[in-house]
Amino acid sequence: xxxxxxxxxxxGAGPTGLAAAVTLAHQGFRDIVIVxxxxxxxxxxxxxALAVHAATLEALDxxxxxxxxxxxxxxxxxxxxxxxxxxxxxxxxTSLVGQTRFPFVxxxxxxxxxxxxxAKLEELGINVxxxxxxxxxxxxxxxxxxATFESGETVKANYVVGADGAxxxxxxxxxxxxxxxxxxxxxxxxxxxxxxxxxxxxxTSSLVREEIYGCSLLNNFFVGIPVPRSPWPEANDHLxxxxxxxxxxxxxxxxxxxxxxxxxxxxxxxxxxxxxxxHSQDSTPDNPQPVKIDKLLWSTRFRVHAAIADKSLILFHxxxxxxxxxxxxxxxxxxHIHSPVGxxxxxxxxxxxxxxxxxxxxxxxxxxxxxxxxxxxxEEYAELRHTRALNTIRLTKRSMSAVSFIGSAGWAKYLSWxxxxxxxxxxxxxxxxxxxxxxxxx
Numbered sequence: 001x002x003x004x005x006x007x008x009x010x011x012g013a014g015p016t017g018l019a020a021a022v023t024l025a026h027q028g029f030r031d032i033v034i035v036x037x038x039x040x041x042x043x044x045x046x047x048x049a050l051a052v053h054a055a056t057l058e059a060l061d062x063x064x065x066x067x068x069x070x071x072x073x074x075x076x077x078x079x080x081x082x083x084x085x086x087x088x089x090x091x092x093x094t095s096l097v098g099q100t101r102f103p104f105v106x107x108x109x110x111x112x113x114x115x116x117x118x119a120k121l122e123e124l125g126i127n128v129x130x131x132x133x134x135x136x137x138x139x140x141x142x143x144x145x146x147a148t149f150e151s152g153e154t155v156k157a158n159y160v161v162g163a164d165g166a167x168x169x170x171x172x173x174x175x176x177x178x179x180x181x182x183x184x185x186x187x188x189x190x191x192x193x194x195x196x197x198x199x200x201x202x203x204t205s206s207l208v209r210e211e212i213y214g215c216s217l218l219n220n221f222f223v224g225i226p227v228p229r230s231p232w233p234e235a236n237d238h239l240x241x242x243x244x245x246x247x248x249x250x251x252x253x254x255x256x257x258x259x260x261x262x263x264x265x266x267x268x269x270x271x272x273x274x275x276x277x278x279h280s281q282d283s284t285p286d287n288p289q290p291v292k293i294d295k296l297l298w299s300t301r302f303r304v305h306a307a308i309a310d311k312s313l314i315l316f317h318x319x320x321x322x323x324x325x326x327x328x329x330x331x332x333x334x335x336h337i338h339s340p341v342g343x344x345x346x347x348x349x350x351x352x353x354x355x356x357x358x359x360x361x362x363x364x365x366x367x368x369x370x371x372x373x374x375x376x377x378x379e380e381y382a383e384l385r386h387t388r389a390l391n392t393i394r395l396t397k398r399s400m401s402a403v404s405f406i407g408s409a410g411w412a413k414y415l416s417w418x419x420x421x422x423x424x425x426x427x428x429x430x431x432x433x434x435x436x437x438x439x440x441x442x
Contacts, residue, residue, distance in 0.1 A: 055438030
């Protein structure tokens with residue numbers, strides 16, 4: 001049963017919502033209720049994110065969660081991008097040495113990230129209420145914001161943090177627009193669809209476990225990322241040590257992929273992509289060790305697009321109560337989504353949340369004495385996070401465009417030598433890594 005009243009209600013207990021709750025509790029603020037619409041047992045199937053970048057690890061370190069997470073993951077020190085002619089760009093994350101304590105990309109499942117954050121939250125005396133789906137949210141004036149759940153229960157709160165994902169009920173109930181910041185409109189049926197899966201191969205793939213692989217192909221892009229074994233028996237990635245997360249675009253002419261594509265779907269498309277290191281056909285000089293998908297542990301599909309909320313902060317003031325306010329703040333995918341290129345989504349959301357907690361605490365402390373100053377604190381933070389989200393959307397769009405250009409047919413392929421040369425320059429390398437790490441967009 002839900003409590004009927006709290007100061008802060010957090011809707012969504014994915015990495016973003018959990019990070020917000022842990023940070024608030026870590027600062028000594030315990031009047032929090034955090035709810036999630038999904039049952040605990042469904043979480044392993046809903047986990048997509050895999051990369052945790054340096055800036056996010058620094059943020060997690062402030063709440064005591066970085067080291068436990070690092071112990072569960074793979075420290076990826078390099079990323080390699082190929083095209084049809086061979087190696088093209090090598091990204092060396094060790095170039096971050098001296099700029100951060102975490103000069104690598106941590107590869108760890110979203111489920112593991114959630115488990116680490118939730119264990120810390122429980123250690124601090126707060127539990128997640130599941131499954132509770134938000135169905136209504138209205139301003140009750142001096143009673144606070146009134147959140148109604150499908151169970152019929154209500155919770156009154158002065159602050160509601162919407163961390164409930166791309167299809168956010170909090171955002172929808174507040175009638176906040178959500179669209180591409182550049183005005184791009186994709187007609188139904190014309191969306192770019194991507195599929196991803198966690199698989200094992202037989203024989204085991206020859207790809208190095210501490211490195212990320214990308215391949216720019218004709219009108220497509222392939223990514224291969226090693227997945228560490230999970231310590232939790234219920235997780236998809238518990239039983240195998242050689243799991244690879246694979247992903248690629250599905251050509252529009254093939255029609256929409258199934259919601260959870262089977263192994264046969266992935267094998268057919270892998271063979272069509274003709275990757276020399278992941279091909280199931282008979283042995284050839286270019287493919288000396290054919291490999292086939294052995295097990296499919298998890299798969300999904302999703303649209304590749306970007307969107308940002310018109311506003312992430314909604315303030316409610318009663319005309320006769322200028323010294324109190326009700327606040328809704330959107331974070332993570334509820335506030336912004338973008339292409340998965342570079343693995344930035346979960347990272348930006350976690351940093352949104354960890355940064356928001358002290359600003360909420362300031363607002364709570366200030367609002368009775370100086371409501372205008374208190375609101376200014378949140379307005380400035382909302383503007384900062386909006387800018388950070390726009391920066392990330394533009395970074396991922398540029399990256400996606402570059403990948404598409406490199407893999408395009410015609411004269412673009414003849415520029416491979418120039419791309420290799422430019423991408424190998426220390427300044428260019430350093431800037432690429434710095435931007436991907438999030439250190440330039442905290």
